[in-house]
Amino acid sequence: MTSQTLTSAAPVRPSSAESSLQRSRQRTAWLLVAPALVVLLAIAGWPLLRTIWFSLTNAQLGDLTQLQFVGLDNYIGENGVLRDAAWWSAVANTLRFSVISVTLETLLGLGVALLLNTPSRVRTLLRAAVLVPWAIPTIVSAKMWSWMLNDQYGVINVLLQSLGLIDHPLAFIADPDLTFFTIILVDVWKTTPFMALLMLAALQMVPSDCYEAARVDGVPRLRVFSHITLPLILPAVLVAMVFRALDALRVFDLIYVMTSNSRLTKSMSVYVREQLVDFQQVGFGSASATVLFLVIVLFTAGYMAFTRRRMQGV
Amino acid sequence: MANKLSIGRLLVYAALALVALYYLLPLYVMLTTSFKTLDDIRQGNLLSLPHAWDGGAWAKAWASACTGIECGGMKGFFWNSVKMTVPAVLISTMIGAVNGYVVSMWRFKGSDALFTLLLVGCFIPFQVVLLPMAQLLGWLGLANTTAGLVLVHVIYGTAFTTLFFRNFYVTVPDELVKAGRIDGAGFWTIFFRILLPVSGPIFVVCVIWQFTQIWNDFLFGVVFAAGEAQPITVALNNLVNTSTGVKEYNVDMASAIIAALPTLFVYMVAGRYFVRGLTAGAVKG
Numbered sequence: 364m365t366s367q368t369l370t371s372a373a374p375v376r377p378s379s380a381e382s383s384l385q386r387s388r389q390r391t392a393w394l395l396v397a398p399a400l401v402v403l404l405a406i407a408g409w410p411l412l413r414t415i416w417f418s419l420t421n422a423q424l425g426d427l428t429q430l431q432f433v434g435l436d437n438y439i440g441e442n443g444v445l446r447d448a449a450w451w452s453a454v455a456n457t458l459r460f461s462v463i464s465v466t467l468e469t470l471l472g473l474g475v476a477l478l479l480n481t482p483s484r485v486r487t488l489l490r491a492a493v494l495v496p497w498a499i500p501t502i503v504s505a506k507m508w509s510w511m512l513n514d515q516y517g518v519i520n521v522l523l524q525s526l527g528l529i530d531h532p533l534a535f536i537a538d539p540d541l542t543f544f545t546i547i548l549v550d551v552w553k554t555t556p557f558m559a560l561l562m563l564a565a566l567q568m569v570p571s572d573c574y575e576a577a578r579v580d581g582v583p584r585l586r587v588f589s590h591i592t593l594p595l596i597l598p599a600v601l602v603a604m605v606f607r608a609l610d611a612l613r614v615f616d617l618i619y620v621m622t623s624n625s626r627l628t629k630s631m632s633v634y635v636r637e638q639l640v641d642f643q644q645v646g647f648g649s650a651s652a653t654v655l656f657l658v659i660v661l662f663t664a665g666y667m668a669f670t671r672r673r674m675q676g677v
Numbered sequence: 678m679a680n681k682l683s684i685g686r687l688l689v690y691a692a693l694a695l696v697a698l699y700y701l702l703p704l705y706v707m708l709t710t711s712f713k714t715l716d717d718i719r720q721g722n723l724l725s726l727p728h729a730w731d732g733g734a735w736a737k738a739w740a741s742a743c744t745g746i747e748c749g750g751m752k753g754f755f756w757n758s759v760k761m762t763v764p765a766v767l768i769s770t771m772i773g774a775v776n777g778y779v780v781s782m783w784r785f786k787g788s789d790a791l792f793t794l795l796l797v798g799c800f801i802p803f804q805v806v807l808l809p810m811a812q813l814l815g816w817l818g819l820a821n822t823t824a825g826l827v828l829v830h831v832i833y834g835t836a837f838t839t840l841f842f843r844n845f846y847v848t849v850p851d852e853l854v855k856a857g858r859i860d861g862a863g864f865w866t867i868f869f870r871i872l873l874p875v876s877g878p879i880f881v882v883c884v885i886w887q888f889t890q891i892w893n894d895f896l897f898g899v900v901f902a903a904g905e906a907q908p909i910t911v912a913l914n915n916l917v918n919t920s921t922g923v924k925e926y927n928v929d930m931a932s933a934i935i936a937a938l939p940t941l942f943v944y945m946v947a948g949r950y951f952v953r954g955l956t957a958g959a960v961k962g
Contacts, residue, residue: 400776407798407832410809417808427812475696494948496700498940500893502910503933506917507703510926518706518723552699613802616895620914635804640900645808652805663796 417649424643437650444651453634461611464550469604472558480566497557505620508549512536542627550617558603565599605666631655711930718926734927738935742928744915751932754912758892761823761908765830766887773838778868781846798836803896823906830891838883845879878954885951888943909936
C-alpha cells in the first residue's frame with residue numbers, strides 16, 4: 364500500500380505520563396488480548412519450528428515417524444541443498460525474476476500513475492478498471508496467457524504472423540530462450556496495475572503549490588518531474604518496490620501453473636514444493652524451505668535496518 | 678501547442694495503444710471465446726466476435742463440466758470458495774483491528790522487532806509451513822475441510838491485517854484518544870467509540886486485500902483440501918488440465934471468468950473506496 368498503510372515502523376505514540384488507573388486498564392486489556400495472540404502465534408509458529416526440526420532429520424513423506432537426526436547433512440552434507448546445483452539455479456532464477464519484474468513493474472507503474480494523475484473525467488473509471496488484472500486470480504491469468512501464447516493456436520502467434528513480424532510460430536512456453544521472458548511478461552501484466560495504484564496514491568500527496576510555483580517560474584516539464592515529483596514520491600516508490608520484491612522472492616503460482624517444474628524457470632518456492640511433495644524428501648525439502656525462509660528474513664531485516672538508518676539520518 | 682502532432686506525441690500515443698492492447702487483449706479473447714460455440718472457435722479467427730452469442734459454455738462450466746472424474750461443473754467449488762473466503766476475511770479483519778489497536782498503543786523498545794516479525798509473517802513463503810500445517814490440521818480433524826482452510830487463512834492473513842490497522846491507528850491524532858481518556862473512556866470504549874468509527878477506510882482496504890488474497894489462493898487449497906472441499910482455483914486448474922475428450926476452450930474460458938468474477942465484483946463495488954483508503958492512510962502520516 365502507500366508508505367503509511369503498509370509499512371513504516373515509524374511513529375509509535377509518544378508516551379505521556381499515565382495514571383496508574385490507565386495502566387491497570389491497559390493491563391486488563393492485555394490479559395484479554397494476550398491469550399488470542401499466544402494461540403495465534405503458536406499455530407503460526409509451530410509449523411515453522413517443526414519444519415526446521417524436520418530439516419535436521421532424514422524424514423520421508425511416506426512414514427514421518429521413522430526418522431533419524433542427521434544434523435546439518437541436509438544443508439552442507441555431500442547431498443545437501445547448499446551443494447545442489449538445481450537449488451542454486453532456482454535461487455538464480457528467483458533473483459533474476461525478482462529484479463527484472465520489479466524493475467519493469469516500477470517503471471511501467473510510474474508511467475501509468477503519471478498518466479492517471481492528470482485530471483480527467485475518465486480517470487475515476489480508469490482507476491478502478493486498471494486494477495482488473497490484479498484482481499484476477501493468478502491461476503486464471505496464468506492459464507489465460509498460456510492459451511494466448513500457445514504455439515499452435517495462440518492468438519499472439521496468429522497476430523504476430525499476420526503482421527509479418529515472425530514467419531513461424533514461437534513456442535513461448537517451451538522454448539528455453541523465451542520461457543523466462545514469458546513468465547516476466549505475465550507477472551508484469553498482473554502486477555503493474557497495483558504498483559501504479561500505490562504510486563498514484565503517492566503522486567496525489569504532492570502539494571499542488573509545488574507545481575504552481577514551478578509553472579510560474581517556467582520550469583520545463585521534465586525538470587519538474589526530476590526535481591519535484593520524483594524526490595517527493597521516492598520514499599513511497601521504494602516501499603512499494605520492497606514489498607513487491609518480498610512477494611516476488613516467494614513467487615510460486617505463476618511459475619508452477621505456466622511451466623510446472625521446468626528447470627529453466629523453477630523458483631525457490633517451486634523447488635521446495637517439488638522436494639517435499641513430488642520427491643517426498645521431507646528432511647531435504649525442509650532444509651531448502653528453511654533456507655528460503657532465511658532468505659526472506661534476511662531481506663526483511665535488511666529493509667528494516669535500512670529504513671531505521673534513513674529515519675535517523677533525516 | 679497542444680494540437681501540434683509532434684513525433685514525440687505520436688510515440689506517446691503509440692506506446693499507449695500498445696499498453697492498452699497488452700492489457701485488454703487477454704480479457705477480450707477470454708470473454709469472446711467463452712461465448713463462442715466449439716465450431717465457431719475452430720472455424721473462426723480468435724480475434725473475431727462470436728457469430729452468434731452462445732451461453733452454452735457458461736451453463737456447462739457452471740453445472741456440468743468435468744474436473745478430473747467429477748462432472749458437476751464449477752458451482753460446488755464456487756460455493757466452497759465463498760464458504761472459505763467470507764468467514765476467513767471477516768475473522769482475520771476483526772482480529773487484525775484489535776491487534777492493530779493493541780500494538781499501536783504498545784510503547785516499548787522492541788517494537789522494531791515486532792514489526793519485523795509481522796513483515797516476515799506477511800511474506801513467509803507458505804511452502805515453509807506446508808507439511809507441519811497439514812499434520813496440525815489432521816490432528817485437529819480439519820484436514821480436507823473448508824473450516825481447516827479458514828483457519829489457515831486466518832492465521833496467515835492476520836499478519837497483514839494487524840499491520841494495516843496498526844499503521845492506520847498510529848496516524849489517528851493523539852488528541853482524540855487523550856480526550857477520550859480524560860472523559861473516562863476505558864480501553865475498549867476508546868476502541869469501539871473513538872477508533873472504530875474512523876476506521877472505515879482501513880476496513881475497506883483490509884477486506885479487499887484479504888478477499889483477493891484468500892479467494893485467489895491456490896497453494897493452500899491444493900494442499901489442504903483435496904476432493905469435496907476444494908476451492909474454485911484448484912478446481913479450475915483440474916478442469917483445464919482434464920485431458921479426456923475434446924478440449925473445450927469456451928468452457929475453460931467461461932470457468933476462468935467465473936473464478937475471477939467475485940474479486941472483480943468486490944473491486945467494482947468497493948474499488949473507489951480502496952483507492953481512497955490507501956490515500957487516507959497516507960494523508961494523515
